[in-house]
Amino acid sequence: MDAVQPPIIQLVGPTASGKSGLAVDLAELLQRQGRPAEVVNADSMLVYRGMDIGTAKPTPAERRGIAHHLIDIMDVTQTASVAEFQTMARRAMAGLRGRGIIPILVGGSALYSRAITDVFEFPGTDPAVRAHWEARLAEVGPQVLHAELVARDPAAAAEILPGNGRRIVRALELLDLDQDLRPTLPTWTYALEGVTTVGLQLERAVMDERINARVQQMWRDGLVDEVSGLVPLGLREGRTASRAIGYRQVLGLLDGQINEQQAQDEVAAATRRFARKQLGWYRRDHRVTWVAAGLEARDLLPFVPDE
Template identity: 65%
Template sequence: MEQTLVLIGPTASGKSSLAVAYAQLRISRGQPAEVINADSMLVYRGMDIGTAKPSEAERAGIPHHLIDIADVTETASVAEFQQLARAAIDDCHARGVLPIVVGGSALYTRAIVDEFDFPGTDPGVRARWEAELTRVGPEALHRILAERAPDTAAGILPGNGRRIVRALEVIELTGGFTPKLPEWTYALPGVVQVGLELERDELDRRIAARVEEMWAAGLVAEVRRLIPLGLRDGLTAARALGYRQVLQFLDGELTEAEAKEATVVGTRRFARKQLGWYRRDHRIAWLPALAEDLVESVDRLMSGMDTSSSG
């Protein structure tokens, strides 16, 4: 039976290294495996340090799909990402390769593995609302959304221009917008979801350490390089954690120390939010991220030998 392994967990929990280690174990047994990126920020060329994108050395020769496929000016769409990821997974299955999906947000991983349909889109309508966003700003556009669909507006932050534009587009095309998540029904064969657990204090420590490492590795210089390539114009890329804060620093809105701290705080908040979403999925088998036998535990789950930790 075809299988699809999905590795999820908070930022800095070790998902990427686990994916490579497990792929290497499979390959040592003559069972090829490849990694499918499900983090919307790893798709951007040049956004390496702030996304903790695995380097060529860290990938250890394991093919990684959906990394470095977009310019920073392009807007990441969940619907488009779903199509690209599923095509990569289908290609792996067709070649007898195990796809290992390494997750970013719960929305993206669910869109990939579950029955998850998106309302249609119209480039003309989208462009018109994006132009209006540029003209009046997200808060004013949010007020328009609140007049047309109060319930929808209540669930979207006034500063989230991308989601406001998408909601207005869908309302114009369909007459309504209900951002309702689907039932827990897999759209792919043989899905095994594994979540990595960390104690909150350890997770917070790792996030702070990762941000320090990003700064030391040259995140500010990376952002400076990306600005001439259109980073500020990207509706998605410019809002990425770390990049948004560095832009604020370069614009004089924050000191460098404040930008660094804001990145730590924002990342911790994002990690907790994502864990809250993942905890609702009863199909995920949770494993301690620091366990010495982590790779073997994943292998047992893939073999169907150990189901005691699922839930």
Template identity: 65%
Template sequence: MKLPLVVINGPTASGKSSLAIDVALRLQEAGRPSEIVNVDSMLVYRGMDVGTAKPTAEELALVRHHLVDTNDVTQTASVADFQQQARQVIAELRTHGIIPVLVGGSALYVHAILDEMTFPGTDPEVRARYEARLAEVGPEALHTELAQRAPQTAASILPGNGRRIVRALEVLELTGGFTPQLPEWSYALEHVLQFGLELDREQMDQRIDVRVDQMWADGLVEEVRGLLPQGLREGLTASRALGYRQVLQFLDGELTEQEAKERTKSGTRRFARKQLAWFRRDPRVQWLPAGDPGNGGVIVDQVLAALR
């Protein structure tokens, strides 16, 4: 039989990364080699460490991590590319008898990797034209243009989400249509064991506030300054990451530093609620209480049982 594919989902600050390391180490102690596959779309960026809560060098040394620090900040992350890369890593690990542990809070990326999902093609020239238009008029104006061409599509995309607006216009031009709805849950990969970490809203908000305060204390502002010569502003994905966008606004004089910190907290809280709501829609996820020290044992017991 194929080795199980362990998936650990959950919102920001729920403890996914540390649990994944715990599970991988426990599996190794049980004689089952295991490695971690990152499914957080921002951990791929080199130099974006503090603001993404990237695992430390010590944690990365404990268990091998894949799809971490693979991109420069100027590169645009694509869910289609991530799907291909992650599936290739999973297949290679299984071929070598290594149990993959997927971990991350990017719900769309998890869905794309695990389930049947195809993506329309892309055209660099068409994409570049709409990206230039986005830079010229801003996301709200471009959203208005999208609404004139495809009202239903525009209604499904927030006016401030420039990346999705550009992608919708690109697909419209290339194919004549755009379907924003995602497919139903249908595994494309075999032997998946999905777990989710849940916590109540008050606890989640408190954890996020503590995390953001710690990011500032650990030097997020200095990290952003250091990434400017590497092209952070030009990175369409990296520059819009939570925390990084707000610090850039602070450095540009648009916000005070305290305002940047508070907006990072509020934006992260909204994002975490969306993450949790998305994962809760998936009936295949087994939910565990975030922070329970017994979670690693629960997951490993199920993995070992699946191998018998």
């Protein structure tokens, strides 16, 4: 008879709701009870080395000796796809559970967190077809490629901004492979056993205030210098990293497109929009148990079943 595996505790919620700190608190509490636990990151931007301030990545001191997985594993020039992240996160959690350790899955967008825990399959890819369209993108630019997409699938093109070269290339690749460009999201079904999802909720005004304060703190902590230091390491060439909230705006500041106040305001506004969008997705998930942000780790113990 197979042994029962440790549960998976998933913490979701808006930016600045305290997920990272609560995860460490919970891991420490469980360890004191003789139930080892470690944190698994589900935020696609925390994988990048050197992107610390703008991602609010927990510092070594803030991790307090609790092991964190899927942090600082990629260079800014690499691309962290959802499918790859799904594989890495599931592998990390399977390894922990196999050693009797409770994974605490933290953060991430609804797309990434659902891809990790849910029944979630991805359309196929073909490196040769992808390379063809990427070469075309480099040759003619996203606007021309978008026009080609309009000619082939107007409905799909209408959902993609003309300047989003990455998504246009992916859409044309899928068309060449005769695959659906608009797959329906799967139903709310866990692919993994033993998952409990807890959401941290904040009043909208409090959330906005915390986001604004966080952006100001990022500037004080040296976000502009951080981005400047990443440029020689290839930040601009990183298809994913360069588009991260905070980094994209600071690159605009460094290029003289906007001033410093405009950059701060745009980072805060983009973060607020992102938080609202993600909350909208999470609110549709009936499996999430919502609790007030700011609660203590012991308040989460009822959500951690015994193995």
